[in-house]
Amino acid sequence: MATLEVKDLHVEVKDDEQNKTQEILKGVNLTMKTGEIHAIMGPNGTGKSTLSQTIMGQPNYHVTQGDILLNGESILKMPVDERARKGLFLGMQYPAEIQGVTNAEFLRAAMNARRADDDQISVMAFLKELDKNLALLDMSESMTERYLNEGFSGGEKKRNEILQLLMIKPTFALLDEIDSGLDIDALKVVSKGVNSMRGDNFGSLIITHYQRLLNYIVPDVVHVMMGGRIVKTGGADLAKTLEKEGYAGLRDDLGLDVDLVDEN
Amino acid sequence: MEAVHDYTALKPELAAAANDHGEPKWVVDRRLAAIDDLADAALPEVNRFDIHRWPLTPAEPLAFSPSATDLAADVPVAADHVQIVQVGQTTVAVNLPADLADQGVILTDIFTAFREHPELTQPAFMTDIIKSNEDRLTSFHTAFLNAGVFLYVPQGVVIDAPIEIHLVQDSTQDDRPLVSHVLVIAGTDSHFAVTQHLTTQGDHANLASCVVEVRAQANSEVHFSSFDELGANTTTYLNRRANISRDATVDWAIGLMNDGDTFGDFDSELIGENSKSDAKVITLTGGRQRVGVNTRVTNRGKKSTGNILQRGVIMEKSTLIFNGIGHIIHGAAGANAEQENRVLMMSSKAHGDANPILLIDENDVLAGHAASVGQVDAKQMYYLMSRGITEPQAKRLVIRGFLSAVIQAIPAKDVRQNLTDTIERKLENGAEVE
Ligand SMILES: Nc1ncnc2c1ncn2[C@@H]1O[C@H](COP(=O)(O)OP(=O)(O)O)[C@@H](O)[C@H]1O
Numbered sequence: 001m002a003t004l005e006v007k008d009l010h011v012e013v014k015d016d017e018q019n020k021t022q023e024i025l026k027g028v029n030l031t032m033k034t035g036e037i038h039a040i041m042g043p044n045g046t047g048k049s050t051l052s053q054t055i056m057g058q059p060n061y062h063v064t065q066g067d068i069l070l071n072g073e074s075i076l077k078m079p080v081d082e083r084a085r086k087g088l089f090l091g092m093q094y095p096a097e098i099q100g101v102t103n104a105e106f107l108r109a110a111m112n113a114r115r116a117d118d119d120q121i122s123v124m125a126f127l128k129e130l131d132k133n134l135a136l137l138d139m140s141e142s143m144t145e146r147y148l149n150e151g152f153s154g155g156e157k158k159r160n161e162i163l164q165l166l167m168i169k170p171t172f173a174l175l176d177e178i179d180s181g182l183d184i185d186a187l188k189v190v191s192k193g194v195n196s197m198r199g200d201n202f203g204s205l206i207i208t209h210y211q212r213l214l215n216y217i218v219p220d221v222v223h224v225m226m227g228g229r230i231v232k233t234g235g236a237d238l239a240k241t242l243e244k245e246g247y248a249g250l251r252d253d254l255g256l257d258v259d260l261v262d263e264n
Numbered sequence: 265m266e267a268v269h270d271y272t273a274l275k276p277e278l279a280a281a282a283n284d285h286g287e288p289k290w291v292v293d294r295r296l297a298a299i300d301d302l303a304d305a306a307l308p309e310v311n312r313f314d315i316h317r318w319p320l321t322p323a324e325p326l327a328f329s330p331s332a333t334d335l336a337a338d339v340p341v342a343a344d345h346v347q348i349v350q351v352g353q354t355t356v357a358v359n360l361p362a363d364l365a366d367q368g369v370i371l372t373d374i375f376t377a378f379r380e381h382p383e384l385t386q387p388a389f390m391t392d393i394i395k396s397n398e399d400r401l402t403s404f405h406t407a408f409l410n411a412g413v414f415l416y417v418p419q420g421v422v423i424d425a426p427i428e429i430h431l432v433q434d435s436t437q438d439d440r441p442l443v444s445h446v447l448v449i450a451g452t453d454s455h456f457a458v459t460q461h462l463t464t465q466g467d468h469a470n471l472a473s474c475v476v477e478v479r480a481q482a483n484s485e486v487h488f489s490s491f492d493e494l495g496a497n498t499t500t501y502l503n504r505r506a507n508i509s510r511d512a513t514v515d516w517a518i519g520l521m522n523d524g525d526t527f528g529d530f531d532s533e534l535i536g537e538n539s540k541s542d543a544k545v546i547t548l549t550g551g552r553q554r555v556g557v558n559t560r561v562t563n564r565g566k567k568s569t570g571n572i573l574q575r576g577v578i579m580e581k582s583t584l585i586f587n588g589i590g591h592i593i594h595g596a597a598g599a600n601a602e603q604e605n606r607v608l609m610m611s612s613k614a615h616g617d618a619n620p621i622l623l624i625d626e627n628d629v630l631a632g633h634a635a636s637v638g639q640v641d642a643k644q645m646y647y648l649m650s651r652g653i654t655e656p657q658a659k660r661l662v663i664r665g666f667l668s669a670v671i672q673a674i675p676a677k678d679v680r681q682n683l684t685d686t687i688e689r690k691l692e693n694g695a696e697v698e
């Protein structure tokens with residue numbers, strides 16, 4: 001069993017345009033284990049992406065207090081690629097586009113990066129795994145010869161993030177708004193992909209603004225984040241309550257003093 | 265400034281060498297006129313780049329001497345390829361399938377062409393497309409020409425396989441300048457691709473003055489790619505220009521991978537109505553190498569379209585200047601000219617510049633430009649590394665992507681692979697010395 005712990009995490013981000021630093025996360029605590037699916041819900045601008053990017057190690061986010069531990073070991077000083085090789089994966093809200101590098105070539109490089117030099121994946125084994133996952137995600141084979149995310153539609157990018165998840169098989173996957181911009185059919189396909197990973201050796205933190213996704217990927221634990229903190233934790237039904245009452249309702253119930261970007 | 269030579273003193277010797285070489289009188293006359301021009305001609309203008317001290321016009325007598333053909337041992341020669349292979353001044357192989365020869369296609373060394381096809385070569389060679397007296401380097405080229413290729417594709421002929429031109433510079437000795445001219449005439453409605461590969465054998469310091477002229481007649485389509493891999497001790501002058509007629513297209517895909525100092529002057533003259541050109545240049549510089557490139561598109565014809573895309577990666581203490589020159593002549597109504605020049609800096613000790621220069625003398629046009637000098641894209645690096653890919657490998661992938669425009673435009677798969685391998689090797693070498 002593997003664990004991912006976030007302890008009293010405070011994170012600042014520097015806005016390059018205004019050249020001022022702003023504290024986004026103000027003491028986040030969270031513990032997950034493999035075998036569990038956690039969801040984080042919260043209004044826009046509350047720091048959900050900041051949390052996932054900080055766990056992954058995006059250099060713009062600065063930890064000012066607290067720690068992130070993977071299997072008891074602090075990862076704060078590790079560069080991004082090392083965190084990935086230790087088993088972390090971030091399905092991004094806005095994946096980068098890279099011209100001239102095919103999807104297939106990239107996938108192989110990513111898979112081989114976490115394997116020993118004398119144990120690189122064979123072309124046959126790679127293609128077999130690729131075909132299986134393409135079928136599962138209802139993706140055409142031609143997607144793999146296209147350049148990485150270049151000219152992909154929003155939905156294709158999301159599917160491609162999940163394809164990477166299935167190929168790389170991380171221990172913990174942080175999935176940031178994989179539902180945004182998806183129609184219901186695509187949402188089902190993406191959910192099927194994530195659900196296929198479920199098991200004792202996999203844990204996931206699913207970030208979403210809406211409850212809808214959680215009908216398809218049913219979480220074990222739901223956290224609500226507001227104003228840079230986790231303000232409430234519960235079971236799958238918490239998401240449903242939230243859907244009914246809205247973030248503003250919960251905020252008022254808890255007597256929090258938090259501005260919501262878009263009251264809903 | 266390079267030492268001032270008394271070139272005119274070389275005239276009798278030069279005429280004798282050319283005559284002994286069996287050249288027609290018009291060629292010898294053109295050489296002698298070029299010698300006269302040399303004395304006063306200025307070097308070409310290269311914005312923000314200084315070539316005055318480069319040994320680009322050595323005053324060595326014109327000499328013809330064979331090279332060892334085994335210097336071309338690396339060149340894949342195959343009967344089913346359309347190709348010509350030269351080492352220095354020596355033609356090693358010419359493969360022209362019979363069906364193409366029957367259709368009137370000519371692929372031969374340039375001196376044979378001067379003798380046997382003066383009706384085609386005399387009106388074109390250094391007179392019509394590039395003019396011999398334009399500057400010091402063009403004059404020198406005409407005067408001291410010692411190698412080259414002539415390709416003629418007659419009206420209506422379509423060739424599917426790329427026509428390969430392999431030129432191996434013989435630098436196994438001193439005083440062996442390679443002054444090589446590739447003349448391409450594309451007849452009306454013809455359609456073909458040329459892939460040129462320049463390499464050097466030997467490490468003596470020599471000049472390479474390599475000029476390409478393309479005349480694309482009406483409604484023809486020519487895709488010219490060049491993979492330039494001249495050696496570290498070669499000082500290179502490249503001049504490549506196309507005159508493009510009505511409804512004709514000439515595309516350039518240039519992978520400038522020379523290891524030595526290089527000045528490149530690339531030019532598309534969009535003369536006819538609705539003519540088109542797409543000029544793509546990539547380069548990767550390292551060590552103390554200096555590379556300056558002028559890529560010019562001149563829109564003369566109405567509704568002509570010209571694009572320039574230049575991308576370079578600079579490492580260590582190298583210098584790279586990209587000048588993109590877009591000139592729209594008065595009367596070229598409906599012309600379209602876009603350009604993008606980008607330089608990626610891999611070292612703080614490298615020096616790079618990307619200069620768009622627009623000269624627009626017509627109102628009814630669409631013109632745009634983009635230029636940048638910057639670092640590897642942080643967002644792309646983060647994305648790749650978030651998948652476990654190490655920083656050096658991620659960098660190589662991002663750079664390969666940055667340079668992919670030209671790689672994709674090369675028709676032959678093995679050439680694409682070779683270019684990719686060369687880029688990887690240069691990046692690895694550059695990273696080690698950093
Ligand atoms: N890279 C960044 N630069 C500047 N501000 C940022 C950056 N990332 C996040 N922020 C700010 O931090 C706050 C939280 O953003 P984010 O974590 O994206 O929220 P969420 O994902 O919950 O919508 C917002 O006010 C946002 O503007």
Ligand SMILES: [Mg+2]
Pocket residue numbers: 048049050093176177
């Ligand atoms: Mg977000």
